[in-house]
Amino acid sequence: MAARQTRWLRFSSPPRFYDLAGRLAPGFAVLAGLCFIAGLYTALVQAPPDYRQGESYRILFIHVPAAWISMFLYVLMAGYAAIGLVWRIRTAEVMAKAMAPTGALFTFLALWTGALWGRPTWGAYWVWDARLTSELILLFLYLGFIALHAAIEDRQRAANAGAVLALAGVVNVPVIYFSVTWWNTLHQGVTIRVTSAPSMDAVMVLALALMTLACWMYAIAVVLWRARLELLEREWRSDWVAQRLGGGT
Amino acid sequence: MKTLAAAFLSLLTRDLTLALRRRQDALVVLGFFVVVVSLFPLGVGPDPQLLRSMAPGVLWVSALLATLLSLERLFSEDGRDGTLEQLLLSPWPLPLLVLAKVLAHWLVTGLPLALVSPLLGLQLGLEPGEMGVLLMALLLGTPVLSLVGGIGAALTLGLRSGGVLIALLILPLYVPALVLGAGAVDAALYATSPGAHLSLLGALLLLTLLLAPWATAAALRIMLD
Amino acid sequence: MTAVERAAGSRFPGHGLKVRGVVVERGERRVLDGVHLEVRGGQLLQVAGPNGAGKTTLLRVLCGLTRPLAGRVTWDGRPLTGPEAAAHLAYLGHVDPLKDGLSPRENLRAHCALQGVRVDRAAVARALGDLGLQDHEAVAVRHLSQGQRRRVALAGLVLLGRPLWILDEPFASLDAGAIDTLRGVLEGHLAAGGMVVLTTHQPVPVRGDCRSLELGAA
Numbered sequence: 038m039a040a041r042q043t044r045w046l047r048f049s050s051p052p053r054f055y056d057l058a059g060r061l062a063p064g065f066a067v068l069a070g071l072c073f074i075a076g077l078y079t080a081l082v083q084a085p086p087d088y089r090q091g092e093s094y095r096i097l098f099i100h101v102p103a104a105w106i107s108m109f110l111y112v113l114m115a116g117y118a119a120i121g122l123v124w125r126i127r128t129a130e131v132m133a134k135a136m137a138p139t140g141a142l143f144t145f146l147a148l149w150t151g152a153l154w155g156r157p158t159w160g161a162y163w164v165w166d167a168r169l170t171s172e173l174i175l176l177f178l179y180l181g182f183i184a185l186h187a188a189i190e191d192r193q194r195a196a197n198a199g200a201v202l203a204l205a206g207v208v209n210v211p212v213i214y215f216s217v218t219w220w221n222t223l224h225q226g227v228t229i230r231v232t233s234a235p236s237m238d239a240v241m242v243l244a245l246a247l248m249t250l251a252c253w254m255y256a257i258a259v260v261l262w263r264a265r266l267e268l269l270e271r272e273w274r275s276d277w278v279a280q281r282l283g284g285g286t
Numbered sequence: 287m288k289t290l291a292a293a294f295l296s297l298l299t300r301d302l303t304l305a306l307r308r309r310q311d312a313l314v315v316l317g318f319f320v321v322v323v324s325l326f327p328l329g330v331g332p333d334p335q336l337l338r339s340m341a342p343g344v345l346w347v348s349a350l351l352a353t354l355l356s357l358e359r360l361f362s363e364d365g366r367d368g369t370l371e372q373l374l375l376s377p378w379p380l381p382l383l384v385l386a387k388v389l390a391h392w393l394v395t396g397l398p399l400a401l402v403s404p405l406l407g408l409q410l411g412l413e414p415g416e417m418g419v420l421l422m423a424l425l426l427g428t429p430v431l432s433l434v435g436g437i438g439a440a441l442t443l444g445l446r447s448g449g450v451l452i453a454l455l456i457l458p459l460y461v462p463a464l465v466l467g468a469g470a471v472d473a474a475l476y477a478t479s480p481g482a483h484l485s486l487l488g489a490l491l492l493l494t495l496l497l498a499p500w501a502t503a504a505a506l507r508i509m510l511d
Numbered sequence: 512m513t514a515v516e517r518a519a520g521s522r523f524p525g526h527g528l529k530v531r532g533v534v535v536e537r538g539e540r541r542v543l544d545g546v547h548l549e550v551r552g553g554q555l556l557q558v559a560g561p562n563g564a565g566k567t568t569l570l571r572v573l574c575g576l577t578r579p580l581a582g583r584v585t586w587d588g589r590p591l592t593g594p595e596a597a598a599h600l601a602y603l604g605h606v607d608p609l610k611d612g613l614s615p616r617e618n619l620r621a622h623c624a625l626q627g628v629r630v631d632r633a634a635v636a637r638a639l640g641d642l643g644l645q646d647h648e649a650v651a652v653r654h655l656s657q658g659q660r661r662r663v664a665l666a667g668l669v670l671l672g673r674p675l676w677i678l679d680e681p682f683a684s685l686d687a688g689a690i691d692t693l694r695g696v697l698e699g700h701l702a703a704g705g706m707v708v709l710t711t712h713q714p715v716p717v718r719g720d721c722r723s724l725e726l727g728a729a
Contacts, residue, residue, distance in 0.1 A: 177458040184454055188445050191538050197508040198441050202455060205437050205501050209459050212490070216462040219486075220469060274539050289627050296624035300610065300617070307612045368608035375574060377597035377627045511577050 051268055052277035054128040062261040069254035076247030084240045093157040100150035102249040103143045104168070106256055107175060108210070110140035114182075115207035118200035128264070130196035131271065133203065134186055135263035139256050141179035147172050167221035171214045178206045192271055293378050294386045301390035311359065312394045319352040319399055323406045334411045341410035342420070342471035346464050349399050349424060353431040354456065356395045358449050360387065360439040361506065374510060381499035384506070388436045388499070396428030412471075419474040419484075426487040427467040433498035434459050440505035462490055523674040523704040525552040526587055526599070528573075533582030535568050542568050545582070548724050552674070552704040555697065557715050560726035566710040567605075569726065570677050573708060574602045586675075597626070600675040605683075607664035611653040615639055615663040618652060622667045630670055638666040642692055658689030665696050676700060678709040690716065 080098040087094040114136040121130035151169050152162040163169070185202055189195035272278050305312055326344045327337055364370035364387075373383055403424050404417040412420065438456035442448035470483035528550045535543040542565040550556045558566045571577040573584060575596045584591045586599055609618045616635055623630045639648055642662040652660060661681070668676060681693055694716055697707055701719040715721055 174458045174461055177454070181455040181458065184451055185441060188442070188447055188451050193536070193538075194508060194511060197511070198505060201437070201501055201505045201508065202441055205434075205459065205498075208497060209462070212462045212493075213458070216465040216486075220465040271539065289624075289629065292629075293624050293627060296621050300613070300621040303617070304610060304612045366606075367610065368604050368606040369610060371576060371602065371604055372608045372622065372625060374576060375597055375600075375602055376625050377594040378625075383625070 049126045049128045051127060051272055051275075052281075055265055055268055055277070055281070058261040058265050062258045062265070065254045065258035065261065069251050069258055072247050072251030072254055076244060076251045079240060079247055080244035084244050085238060090158060093154060096150050096154045098244055098248045099252075100147055100154060101245060102252040103147040103150065104172060105249065106252050107140055107144040107147050107172065110136050110143065110256065111175060111178065111203075111210065112207055114140060115200075115203040118196070118203040122197055122200035122204075127271070128268070130193075130200070131264045131267045132260065133199065134196065135260045135267055137179055137183050137186070138263070139259050141176060141183065143252070143256070144172060144176040144179055148176065165221070167214075167218040170217050170221070174213055174217070175210070178210075182206070290378050290382070293376065294382060297373075297383055297386040298390050301387060302393065305390065305394040311356075312398065315352050315356045315395050316398050316402060318355055319348050320402065320406065322348040322351060324409070327410070338411040339475065341407060341412050342468040342475065344410065345403055345406060345420060345424075345471070346427075346468040349403070349428065350431065350457070350460055350464060352399055353395060353428065353435060354453055356391070357435040357439045357452055357456070358442070360391050360436060361443050362439070362448070365443050365510070370506070371510060374507060380503035380506065384436060384499045384502045385495075388432050388502070391436075392429050392432040396432050397425075400424035400428055412475075416471060416474045419480045420471045422484060423467040423470040423480070423487060426484060426491055427463045430463045430487075430491050430494045431460060433494045433502075434463075436502040437498055437505055440502045440509060443506070443509040463487070466490060523552055525704065526674050526706065527551050528591070528675060528706060528708075529583075529585045529588075530573070531583045531585075533569070533572055533584070534580045535565065535572060535577060536580055537568070543572070543579070543726075546724075546726070550675075550706045550708060552706060553701050553720055555701055555707040555709070555715065555717055555719060555721045557721060557723040558708065558710045558726060559712075559723050564726040566726060567679055570602070570679050570708065570710060573677050574600060576602075599673055600677055601626075601668050601671045601673040602677045602679075603664055603668060603681060604679050607660045608667075609652045609660060609663055612651060614649045614651055615644060615655075615666070616648045618663060619667050619670060623670055626671055628671050634670065635666075638670050639663070641669075642666050642696075657684055658686050661685055661689055662692060665693060669696060669700075674704070675706045675708070678707065680711060681709055682711050682713055682715075 076098070080095055084095070084098075086092050114133050117129045117136065118133035120126055121133060148169065151172070155164055155169075156162050182199055182202055186195045186199050189198055269278055269282075323344060326340065330336060330340065361370060364373065374380060376383060400421060403420055404412075407417045407420050435452075435456055437459075438452040441455060442452045445451060466483050466487045470480040470487065473480040473483055528548075530546060530548045533543055533546045534541065546565075546569060548556060558569055560566055568577060572579050573591075575584075575592055586596070589595075591599065608622070609615075610621070613621070616632075616639070619635045619638070620630065620632075623635075636645070636648060639645060642665060644659060644662055644666070647655060647659060652663065655663070676697075682690055685693065697717050698719060700707060701717070709715070
């Protein structure tokens with residue numbers, strides 16, 4: 038157990054993480070590309086039109102993965118931030134910071150595609166549906182995290198403060214989701230399910246799976262690249278950066 | 287134990303004494319609340335039915351904004367005059383001292399907001415029973431606003447853009463209190479029981495009471511590091 | 512009996528503060544790089560150095576306000592952290608920790624309660640009297656001069672009765688009279704076996720076992 042722990046901790050040392058991320062990120066990017074091509078082909082060409090929604094349902098193939106990832110990334114981000122705060126592991130702090138823009142991007146994507154899908158389906162771009170509203174608040178949470186990081190000059194302090202905020206947010210996310218759902222049902226608003234289709238075609242499931250995988254691979258690749266850059270900026274004075282960037286001038 | 291209680295009470299009375307000697311600060315917040323609520327009819331028109339149905343949301347959002355306005359002062363003054371450092375150096379658990387400060391904040395901002403709200407509800411056409419629910423909901427909800435706001439006030443301590451940033455950090459976290467609080471009044475408006483809303487609001491208050499002071503204390507230590 | 516004499520009356524047992532290899536980073540800059548120091552009862556340590564050498568940071572590490580990246584601060588061989596640290600030391604930063612809207616008396620009572628020290632009204636009055644503030648007990652601190660405010664803060668320091676005093680620039684912007692008072696209080700504390708760690712630009716005008724630690728500019 039102890040040996041395994043130390044082996045894992047080794048990857049948390051900045052130079053090792055930097056090298057490892059540098060090797061892994063292109064792989065994830067290639068995988069993302071392949072999955073996108075396969076996923077888009079399956080989603081746009083092979084999958085049959087929905088018998089009720091026609092062609093417009095196809096936007097769900099990007100909307101649903103984006104929504105999943107946006108929520109999952111926030112929890113992951115809070116987890117990394119907590120690790121960084123408690124054990125003072127710099128790479129964890131860097132990972133948390135690197136996840137925020139990607140999380141915000143996917144949240145925005147989920148909102149945007151939700152609006153595009155809502156127009157033909159509900160007849161309005163924006164409906165105060167529980168999921169969309171929660172997603173909107175999630176976007177605010179991401180923006181708050183990013184803004185706090187930007188406002189605090191000292192990177193160490195920014196990481197610690199961001200961690201407290203992310204943890205406060207992650208405790209709040211279920212409460213927010215619950216209260217918004219509660220609010221929505223009480224107000225007798227629209228109760229159309231975003232993930233519709235009680236019996237989804239096998240091809241549709243495959244397309245959704247491929248697109249989800251593609252989005253994940255993309256997210257991982259981008260986060261690793263951003264974390265590498267962030268690490269360089271934070272540690273530019275140290276020897277390992279000089280070694281890798283040559284001379285350090 | 288006795289001296290811990292003494293420390294808590296002493297901090298509470300210190301903040302209350304200061305607030306009492308600078309009454310204008312608390313009055314400005316209250317005035318803001320009243321003015322914002324009074325502006326809504328001018329914006330949406332004097333239709334009594336419309337105003338009545340909007341009243342819960344208008345009153346709650348205004349209370350939220352008024353609280354937000356007062357939050358920056360929660361720690362910034364103590365941070366400037368050095369007493370906040372002494373707070374961190376105290377042998378007592380910091381979350382409890384934070385709780386004393388938040389309690390003082392609520393007593394001078396949240397409580398007056400709640401107490402004056404029936405008057406504004408009257409302006410918007412609420413019935414006496416509904417005003418009772420409004421008062422109840424604000425009495426349960428404004429402490430949540432102060433407690434959660436404390437986290438934001440601590441996280442923006444000493445930052446140049448603190449005042450604006452605090453809104454972005456804290457407002458999303460206010461959603462549950464807003465939904466449940468305004469929902470309670472709404473329920474009363476449509477002649478259903480607000481009991482469920484109020485119970486949930488009470489549960490939210492307990493949860494916040496347990497967690498927020500720790501987060502605020504951690505944020506203070508980080509920002510003064 | 513003056514503050515000085517009373518402080519001398521309550522002798523502190525021989526304590527020892529040790530700092531080993533403290534490292535602090537701010538942003539990308541290493542502010543403190545392996546600082547060692549040692550202070551025993553009855554000693555005064557002056558931390559000197561140019562601006563930006565990390566004097567204030569070192570004091571904040573001693574108090575536990577700043578967490579060092581590496582290194583240890585020990586008190587009689589035990590780590591100096593948490594509530595225990597609070598029981599041994601008293602800190603005075605750049606600004607006097609006083610509430611403008613409260614009188615010296617109210618300030619001191621709140622301060623002592625917060626630090627877990629019970630004082631009665633008479634003790635507060637005595638401490639203020641010793642420092643020449645008997646006529647200002649009930650005036651809002653806002654109306655006091657810089658030197659008078661420092662005296663109030665010093666009264667707080669004396670009232671806590673802690674063995675280790677950590678003072679950041681205590682002599683800054685004081686007139687001759689206030690400097691004299693401060694010197695008297697410090698000498699009394701040292702005579703009673705207390706310890707003082709302070710930063711200052713000027714030479715310290717205190718008689719006793721004074722040492723100094725020069726922090727170089729990084």
